[in-house]
Amino acid sequence: MLRPSPFLPDSLRRPLVGGFFLLLAGLGLLLYRDYGLSWDEQLDRLNGIISVKYVALQMAPELARRQESFALIPEMSANEDVDHGVIFQMPLALLEKLVGADDPRDVYFMRHLATFFTVLVGVYGFYRLAARRFGSWRLGLLGAALLVLSPRLFAEAFYNYKDLVFLAFFTGAIYTLTRLLRRPSWRWALAHALATGAAIDVRTMGVLLLGFTIGFAGLEIGHRPAVRKPLLWALALYLPIVAVVVVAGWPYLWENPVEHFLAAFQSFSRYRADMTTQYWGQAISVRSLPWHYAPVWLVITTPVAYSVLFLVGCGTLLGALIKRPTRWLCTRTGRLDLLITAWFFAPLVAIIGLHSVIYDGWRHLYFIYPAFLLLTLRGAAGAWAVWRSAALPRFRRGLGAGLLVLLAGGMLHSAYRIARDHPYQNVYFSFLPGPVAERLFERDYWGLSGRRGLEWILAHDSSAHVSVGTDARAALVLHNNHLLLPPAQRARLVLTSASRARYFLTTYRWHPGSYPAAYGPEVYSIRVNEMKILSVFRRP
Structure with missing residues (x-):
């Protein structure tokens, strides 16, 4: 504190x-x-x-x-x-x-x-x-x-209806859980049930909240016998209300709740399409990703200062556990730290252990990022305490001050990148130079830059009708982004095949390399931190 x-x-x-x-x-x-x-x-x-x-x-x-x-x-x-x-x-x-x-x-x-x-x-x-x-x-x-x-989460907060909304709902449910564990009551049981059910109805991974709730309620009862009765009554209210909320908020479940929910949950690990993703310079099937896929994406897209303080926070947590292994969970703060640790590590380990299909970086695990930041805050609090302690050696106090300066610098740099890269913060890489990231990893997998490409084409070609094409697998980039054009401009646009188009637009998804001269000269491109995320070619 x-x-x-x-x-x-x-x-x-x-x-x-x-x-x-x-x-x-x-x-x-x-x-x-x-x-x-x-x-x-x-x-x-x-x-x-x-x-x-x-x-x-x-x-x-x-x-x-x-x-x-x-x-x-x-x-x-x-x-x-x-x-x-x-x-x-x-x-x-x-x-x-x-x-x-x-x-x-x-x-x-x-x-x-x-x-x-x-x-x-x-x-x-x-x-x-x-x-x-x-x-x-x-x-x-x-x-x-x-x-x-x-930066990545800042951008996706505007358009990622699944992962960022799930992050918000899951975080809210963790908050209601902490209140329920602290002061069990029917009000907090109801609030937590609503939050849990809503999170599950965004992503089925929300079922983790059921395990957290039951497991940490048992832990609380073991260390605080006085809350045993009210907490058990709260759980008796919580569980059926969660079931009602999940079914009521998801009409697909209405006809056969159990069977349909299990089918939806299992689809998370058995993705129906054999899509490929660019990872370490290779096109890899999403069904055959190496175990380190998610951890690597987390590290390379999170500001370095946050990751360093996260490691410091984990270190102080491990030190507290080693120092007092039997008394650590006897405190409310210790049990809350265990919840935060489980929030971050359990889903990550589950994804790796179950070989669940994920793609487009680690976006399916964004909901663990608040737990990551809570451990980062623990590291910052430890650095602050060391810096402020007159009883510690000057070297250790200087180290604490250095960590705080690193965090402040990291936040300022992140703010700068958010402003400079706008509206393409979604292709932020923390420490990789743009040309390196361009060669090794996926870039604009959301296809957002397609909008600016279409706007540029229509602004620089005065023809009544302008034909634009792209790679066959990326046709959605054009179809989606042309919907954001003003109606008059939308009417001028003709979306067609690459071979028949006057302009060829690419966001380099599934085609990370350069295009041959047959596509014509490159007349427009977008670069973010020296990483090319979009090109427009004028066809011969």
């Missing part, structure tokens, strides 16, 4: 915390129109619309059939993405009707803004969780700043 800082008295808590989150809200309103349309967004939206149709047919079939677009919406049985929860997608589908967003450009901008504010609520939940763990609103605010100043 940090001692009160003379530079940040408690009287500044409200204005600083409030100002921080107001600033983030303002940034969201300022930037949400800047990003392209990512690979999955159309499919995610369709998944929500299909579920809304299904619910409407169950509750008001005649009214549903009178809707203008009813016949165009596929049936639930034809939906290939039923294994993805829709508790976030269904409200977005209804929201676009409520606000009257008819044009695709308006629809997706609205969805980007709604996604950002959902993630912002998750950042606030992380602030509360960090402040509770360290007994310091200052460290809580520092943790929230570290989460925001993580």
Whole structure:
């Protein structure tokens, strides 16, 4: 726990915390129109619309059939993405009707803004969780700043409906769990059940929360016999409500809850497509990834200073365990540290041990990043304590000061990269030079840069109709991003095959190498930190 800082008295808590989150809200309103349309967004939206149709047919079939677009919406049985929860997608589908967003450009901008504010609520939940763990609103605010100043996550907070929204929901559920364990009551049992069910309905990996809840409730009962009865009653309320929330929020489960849920859960480890990914300069099947795939991606896309303080935090945690192995879990703080450690390491070990299919970096594990940052904060708190201790040797105090300077410098550099690379923070690499990262790893796998490429083509070609093509497997990049063009510009665009197009656009996914001269001269490109993420060629 940090001692009160003379530079940040408690009287500044409200204005600083409030100002921080107001600033983030303002940034969201300022930037949400800047990003392209990512690979999955159309499919995610369709998944929500299909579920809304299904619910409407169950509750008001005649009214549903009178809707203008009813016949165009596929049936639930034809939906290939039923294994993805829709508790976030269904409200977005209804929201676009409520606000009257008819044009695709308006629809997706609205969805980007709604996604950002959902993630912002998750950042606030992380602030509360960090402040509770360290007994310091200052460290809580520092943790929230570290989460925001993580370039890849900053960008994806606008368009990643699955992984960043799951991060927000999972973090909220961990916070409600800590409150339930501290003071068991029906209110916190209900809040935690709602948070758990919502997280599961975003990603089935949310079932980890059930294990954390039952396991740490047992640990709490073992060390605090006085809470045994209220905590058992809370669990008796929690478990059935979770089941109700999961089924109610996921219409695909309505007809056969157990069988359909198990099928959705198992699909996480048995991905239906044999896709390849660029890793260490090789095209590797996502079904045959090496064990180090996720850890390497985590390290190369996380600011170096955060990783160093994370190792320091793990070191201090291990030191506490070795120093007092039998008494460590006898304290509330020790048990909370164990929860944080399990939050980070258990999913990572499970992914590796079960050979679960992941791709596009480590985005499926983004939800463990708040736990990573809590251990980083532990390292920062330890460095602060060492620096402030007059009883320690000058060398150790200097080391503590150096770690704090490293963290401050890392945050400033991350803020600089977020501003400089905007709106392509999604291709941030922490320490790899751009040309090296370009050769070894995937770049703009979301296809966001396609929007700027299309805008450039239309701005520099005055023809009434402009034909654009790309690699056959990357056709979604063009189809998705042309939806963000103004209607007049969209009408000028002709999306066709690469062989028939006047312009060829590529984001280099599944084709990391250069293109032959037959594609014509390169007339436009986008580079981020000297890494090329998009090229436009004018066909002969």
